Amino acid sequence: ATHAKLNLPSLGETTVPTGLFINNEWVAPSAAEAFATVNPATGEHLVNVAHASAADVDAAVRAARASFRSTWGTNVSGVERAGVISKLADLLERDAELIAALESTTDVADAVACLRYYAGLADKIHGQTIDSFGGEKLCYTLHQPIGVCGQIIPWNYPLLMWAWKVAPALAAGCTVVMKPSELTPLTALAMSDLAKEAGLPAGVLNTVPGLGATTGEAIARHPDIDKVAFTGSVATGRRISIAAAESNLKKVTLELGGKSPLLVFDSADVEEAADWTAVGIWFNSGQDCCASSRVYVQEGVYNAYIAALKKRAEACAIGQPSAEDTSFGPLISAGQRDKVLSYIQSGRDEGASVVTGGRKWPHSNGGFWVEPTILADTHEGMKVVKEEIFGPVVVVSKFTDEAHALALANDTTFGLAAAVFTNDGRQATRVARALDAGTVWINQYNYIHAGVPFGGFKQSGIGRELGTYGLEAYTQVKAVHQNL
Ligand code: NAD
Secondary structure (H helix, E strand, O other), X not given: OOEEEEEEOOOEEEEEEOOEEEOOEEEOOOOOOEEEEEOOOOOOEEEEEEOOOHHHHHHHHHHHHHHHHHOOOOOOOHHHHHHHXXXXXXXXXXXXXXXXXXXXXXXXXXXHHHHHHXXXXXXXXXXXXXXXXXXXXXXXXXXXXXXXXXXXXXXXXXHHHHHHHHXXXXXXXXXXXXXXXXXXXXXXXXXXXXXXXXXXXXXXEEEOOOOXXXXXHHHHHOOOOOEEEEEOOHHHHHHHHHHHHHHOOOEEEEEXXXXXXXXEOOOOOHHHHHHHHHHHHHHHHHOOOOOOOEEEEEHHHHHHHHHHHHHHHHHOOEOOOOOOOOOEOOOOOHHHHHXXXXXXXXXXXXXXXXXXXXXXXXXXXXXXXXXXXXXXXXXXXXXXXXXXXOXXXXXXXXXXXXXXHHHHHOOOOOOXXXXXXXXXXXXXXXXXXXXXXXXEEEOOOOOOOOOOOEOOOHHHEEOOEOHHHHHHOOEEEEEEEEEO
16 A cells, blocks of 8 residues: 555545655655654554665665666756755745644745745855966866765654755756655655655655665665765764765765753853753654753853753743643654653663753653753763763753863764854854854754754764755765866
8 A cells, every 4th residue: 555544633534655665656666664653742653654664775776777867867957856845845845734743843944945945045056266377277166966875864853864865866866766754654654745746757756664774774885876865863874874884985975963061151141041951852742853951051141050951941831742832742662752751761860960851751641751850060071971972861960161061062972063152252252162062052052054054063063954954965076177
């Protein structure tokens, strides 16, 4: 079966795609295997989705290779590519309610903006002219699409991560084999229909849902994929790098995890710092790669900050995602909830104090909630300070001066994001410069824009997404030497 019926909040019974999307057609998986998807707010089974085997991935790669050679990568102009991507943005806006209902995404507007941004760049891909050879020779560069790209995305923002990957690849003229997370495959499947409707030629975008260890591994190891772009955990990123190197040295970009520090100096507006920390750690229930999960506060404002943050935690509107006033939804799975609870226990065992939260939400019923949680008086040796929890848990401790704050903030193997709250402008600039992070926010948090590059220092990743950097990541440079 390639489609199933699903009862969606606000839309009622709806037919949704659950098969493989290869060469602009819905097909059943060759091995007739499927996996289940579950509603994290109730624990209920939603639908079964096709599991793409290595043979199915291979069929998708062949379709992507053929369309790369015959149409999209070679003789479709940037203006035409821009037209299709922009149409896709319009269709996503048209179907926003359906896409949002499928996986309760809150990221439709940002995904539309990302598609429009890259539609705008698709006809602005330029090389250089190098005319420095005394009239005997002329060189120029062509920025050409890399080719067939495997894209593997996580579950925390099923639509936005899809847009960050697919939009720049299509703009550059690459063709795509996309694997959404097995926990949230429905959005990428629904987007495949919209891409076809927008006018994408057959084979340009193929969607192969499946498990990481099988479908994901088949993409990472495929000898005819030119690049793999991945967002997910450090452990999986490492495996994908190894598979890419061992198979055909395909190019790799990785957007991995984080343990992002947020520094609050004595001069900061403590209420403002608490507001932004709450956004950073409790938006999407902390399932955010750049969550503000590690806070360091200068001694003079420590107690005031803890009190202010506690107020925000207790004001979170925990409830069903379908209810209008809910601001705090469940974690993605029972496994993720149990992992977060075991981190909280480890924090307690290692001597952290639980300021608020720390438990499974008592009204969870079948859903997977953990309360917004603050662990205070933590220190660098603790597991909760070192490891990414990927849940609504923030650790808070004190620092004495700027040098101490920087030493603590940079004492990590991650480097995705960081923030500094201070009213001293020179200090903000100094600290932003010294932090080991791909993104630094000053007196704010979580601001991300399609035009601004995003990616990690250290083990938080390789390469950048978004902005013109994100487009360059899907092109390669050819130097042409002409004898005159
Ligand atoms: P994950 O690494 O478990 O899975 C991510 C994707 O990789 C899924 O599609 C999964 O099926 C696939 N996968 C798993 N094993 C694989 C393998 N051996 N070969 C190929 N593919 C495989 O991560 P997750 O739990 O889905 O997501 C949470 C992680 O993602 C967190 O660490 C978070 O920080 C990170 N993340 C990073 C960013 C970023 O932009 N840096 C954004 C969102 C999430």
